[in-house]
Amino acid sequence: MSMSAIDDRRELVRRSTTDSALAPVNGIDFIQIDPADEARLIVQFIFDIDTDVDPPLSTALGVPLSKQMVSIAGGERIRSIAVESVQRGPGSNQLQVIASEVGDFSTYTLRIGPQGEAPPDGFDPVLCVASFTFHVECSKRFDCKDSTVCVLPAQSAPNIDYLACDYPAFVRVMLDRLALLAPRWRERNPADLGVAVVETLAYVADQLGYRHDVIDTEAYLGTARLRTSIRRHARLVDYRLDDGNNARVWLALLLDGDLPQGVPPGTRCATIFDGASAPDLRADTQTYNAALAAGAQFFEVMADRFTADKPPRPNPRPLSAVNNRMPLYEWSAETVCLPAGATTATLDGAYTLQRGDILMLAEACGPDTGAEADADPARRCVVRLVSDSTHSADPLTRRLVTHIVWHEGDALPFPLCISSVTDQKHGSLPIKQVSFAYGNVVLADHGRTLGSPLEATQELLAGVPPYGRYRPALSQPGVTLAALNPYIGDQPGDLKMPIQPASGAASWSAADIVPTIALASTDIDHNALAWAAVGDLLEGGVEGETTAFETEVENDGTTYLRFGDGVNGHAVEQGMEFHASYRVGNGAAGNVAADSIMLIDRSFKRGGMIRSVTNPLPAFGGRDAETIAHARQNAPVAFRQQERAVTAQDYVDRALQFAGVARAAASLRYTGSWTTVFVTVERESGVALDASFKSGLEAYLDRYRMAGHDLEVEDAVRVPLRVAMHVCVATGYVAADLAKLLLAIFTSGLQPDGTPGLFNPQRFLMGEPFYLSPLIAAAQQVEGVASVKVTRFEREQVPDRAGLRTGVLVPRPTELFELANNPDFPERGQFELTIDGGI
Structure with a gap:
């Protein structure tokens, strides 16, 4: 507080x-x-x-x-x-x-x-x-009160694909040429006659070009155009073409009554569209067809826990209308906020929340104005409780309160205002309940399961031909690719199973992504077989009797099924009949904006208790399929990559590919019986090397290690520095204020504007020299500094004046400079600032 x-x-x-x-x-x-x-x-x-x-x-x-x-x-x-x-x-x-x-x-x-x-x-x-603090006699030149500066995250530039080919390329070339020849013609409406002619010519040119060299072009990776051809060429060099995956989203429900059975997995939701009667997405032809025609994006509720049955069954969490909006308790303070990194909070009132429940912490009104329209949408965060809620009473006001604790992995990324006072323009009025905790939150993912009323529940695929390959195509394009591992929490009543953080809903690997297709077959004797989708029939575990299939997606989104040959996967037989059930909806189209999902199918039991639904946060994780141009560029490079570390530089290159490694150096030394490879690494943000990170990096590098070589991973050798600076203050400036400004710049933490200080670990790189001139320049830029003189610029353990003479300190390849300037840890480097002049 x-x-x-x-x-x-x-x-x-x-x-x-x-x-x-x-x-x-x-x-x-x-x-x-x-x-x-x-x-x-x-x-x-x-x-x-x-x-x-x-x-x-x-x-x-x-x-x-x-x-x-x-x-x-x-x-x-x-x-x-x-x-x-x-x-x-x-x-x-x-x-x-x-x-x-x-x-x-x-x-x-x-x-x-x-x-x-x-x-x-x-x-x-x-x-x-x-x-x-124990040491009261230590000099305190400044106000001890801490000030919190909220810094907005840096906005990354959009990812623009500048590679274009075929039909779009022809359109762009002709439009660019027309813009040069007829600059006054700027029409780009598809209904315009000129644009229609351009698109027609581009289409004809694309078809003529394809037909002219279709046979020759599909035979080579560098010239192939069909996605299936690119996939198979790339597979020969052990490169897998990425077909993307679907998005996930957090949904907040507003209930008029309790849902003891929760929201069943598979419940369909959709984005709002013109003419929709929110929030009802009725399972009838008219509403469904209107949503499809309007281009609405469909989502389905995921299960967040399963029973202990074998096989496990989805068991949704119960939802309560009491937990719709739960105000955060301000402890009678006019201005109070939850700090960044918080994992606990107190709710105003008595609420029953269980271990594993999902909450949405969000700002409900602007802290400076009190208006709901001024609430910052960036001040929203999803957390998962790690224990049941507890209740008590404020002994001062006798109000009942509820204490909650959530997962450390969901620590608040920003300060969250609970109560505040408006600015002078809005009357300087106290505001309570600036932020709320929303309790009825469920996870959904992009895609819709094809079923009644418009599509058949099961699609009958083409029959097995008497000769040739059986490669049927699904009638609907854009099959959903989702992670195999659903976001599962604890089993009901199982306190031993660890709770996953809410942020874990965004964590999955490419190996977990498979098409969401349920395939079944019957033979002539009506024997049933269930087939499972795999990423590749050539991967380990797929044997001759394994009923598995893989998918191949063409340029137009059509999905083809490919079966084994009896050696890698079970072979199909004449007379088999296949039925498929699947979902459609994939890629970045599912990354819908916040507050855009407002429709839900309420046809399940007590579904009418849902008053409204929305997504306070944007959907996340949806990724489009890899383009053919990207695969054409990267597949040959992957083939030429050295998969065995021979030289010290090979180990450096592999270590830099490991997540969390910022810099690396390696050396090969004979240790008496064999050669040992010593890999020295610097972690991102200057974090020290711990046991778990070390073991993970060693396991990763062991795949590339040559037989007969031992491997040892070491942390960078940290070399403390000592810097002393004397500043003369100009007339008319307060020396103490100027010293405070300088120490805010020469810090190992963050400067007041949120940028790293000049001694921040991010500014020290392993093996990189540290220069004196940026320090002098930073001090001289402060208004009121008359002159700057650096009297010490050296290693803590090896004091000399070489650094002052040359203006640079050069580390060895495995050394990492540090200057924490912490009186409790003087061995981590010290900065001495003396100041005179001024007032």
């Missing part, structure tokens, strides 16, 4: 003994450190406390306190500080606490009450905790 929110809470506690609307409670006002003995803490309470420790202390409200109920937590270098003794302080509202030792320079927390439990009765849950 912010300092302003704590101050507001403290003032309410002060008034709790005089205001009849408030329940009287006590709390910590502040903590003092004895300068003569920094292990001696004086805890100042808001109200008086009486008696000594033995017998136990008690508040003015008669609630006992004991030595075991005072604890100290925190610290970076010095941790686990114990409380040696507790005595009544000099004043009637003071408590003297003796710590076992003096801590480091970081911030510690003193708590009244056992760790992880509620505070004693009569103590405010917010003011039972106070932060302090």
Whole structure:
């Protein structure tokens, strides 16, 4: 909680003994450190406390306190500080606490009450905790109050495919030529006669060109045009053509009544279109046909957990109308927000939420204006609870509250405002319930299962011919390709199965993606066989009796089924009859915008309880099929790639392909019995190498390791630096303010505008030199700096003046410079700033 929110809470506690609307409670006002003995803490309470420790202390409200109920937590270098003794302080509202030792320079927390439990009765849950530092005599030139700067993420440039061929290429060439010859003609409407002529000529030219060299062109990867030809040519060089996959989306439901059975998996939803009666997507021909004609994108609800049956059955989570919108509790503070990285929150009211439930945290109105239209759509986040909700009451206001904890993988990526005060233009009015938690959230994915009323439930495929290959085509194009692993949470009542974060819904690998086709066959004797879709019939595990098939998608989206030959996959036989059920809808078209899905099929039991449905966040993960031009460029390169690491550079190239590796270096050394390859890596953002990352990288590199070579992965050798700078301040400027600005720039964290500081780990690269001139230039750009002089620019362990003479520090290939400037860790580099002049 912010300092302003704590101050507001403290003032309410002060008034709790005089205001009849408030329940009287006590709390910590502040903590003092004895300068003569920094292990001696004086805890100042808001109200008086009486008696000594033995017998136990008690508040003015008669609630006992004991030595075991005072604890100290925190610290970076010095941790686990114990409380040696507790005595009544000099004043009637003071408590003297003796710590076992003096801590480091970081911030510690003193708590009244056992760790992880509620505070004693009569103590405010917010003011039972106070932060302090042991070293009060350290120089503090600036205001200690932290300021939070919300930085918008950098917008990436759109991914534009500049490769074009065939029909579109002819159209573009002719239009570009016409724009040059007839600049006044700018019409691009397809109904225009000139555009129609251009498109007709382009179509004829494309067909004539294709027919002229169809046989020769399809025989080579570099000239083939059919997607099937490209796929087979690429497969010969072990390159797999990517057919894309479907998108997923989070749906928020607004209910008029409870849904004890939840929303059944497969329930169809769709984007809104003109003429639709939201939110009803009735399963009748008229509504369905209107949605198809309007180009609506269809989605189907996914199952997020299964029963323990074999095979498992989908078991949707129950949904409750009470959990439609749950306000976040502001603890009586006018301005309070959940900080970035938060994994806990308190709801205003009593709500029943279970482990594994999905919540949507979202801003409901603008914190500066109070208007719903000004709510920031970027302030929306989906989280998954890791434990059941717990209930308690605010002892100050007696309001019931609900405590929730969600997965660390779903930590808030941004600060979320709970209550605020509008700006002066809007009256400086306090606003509560700026943000809400939405409880009825389900996951859906792009695509619709073909079925009644328009399509047959099962499509009868063409019969097996008496000779030649059996390669039937599905009647509907755009078959859905989805990840095999659905987003599954815990089994009902199974606390041992780990909870997946909500962010895990966006995580899957290319190997998990298969066509969503259910294929069954019967032979002449009416024996039934079930066939499974696989990525490739030549992959491991597909044997002669395996009833499997693969798919091939043509340029127009038509999907062909390809069966085995009796060696790689079961062979089809004359007289077999095949039926297929499948879904359609795939690619980036499913990445619909936020708040565009507003239709849902409510024909299931109690489906009429759904008042509305929407997607507060855009759909994600949908990917279009790889273009032929892209495959033509990359397949030959994949064939020429060296798949065996021989030289040290080969290991470097492979290590750089591993996710999370920013830089790498390698060396081969004979260690007595064999040659050992030492691979030194630098992780992204300067993160230290841990055991799990090391084992994963070693397993990845082991596939390329030559027989007879041992492999060892090491972290980069971190070399601390020491830099000293003297700044002269110009007349009329405050030296302390200028020093604060400079230290905000020369930091290992982030600058106030969100960019990395000059000593941020992202600016130090393994084996890359570190130059002096950018430091001087950054200091001189600050207004009010008259002159800058760097007096030390050297390695911490090897001090010399070579760096000052040359203006650069050059590391060895496996070294990584660091300058944390942390008084608790001086061995990680130090920056000394001296300043004079000014006011």
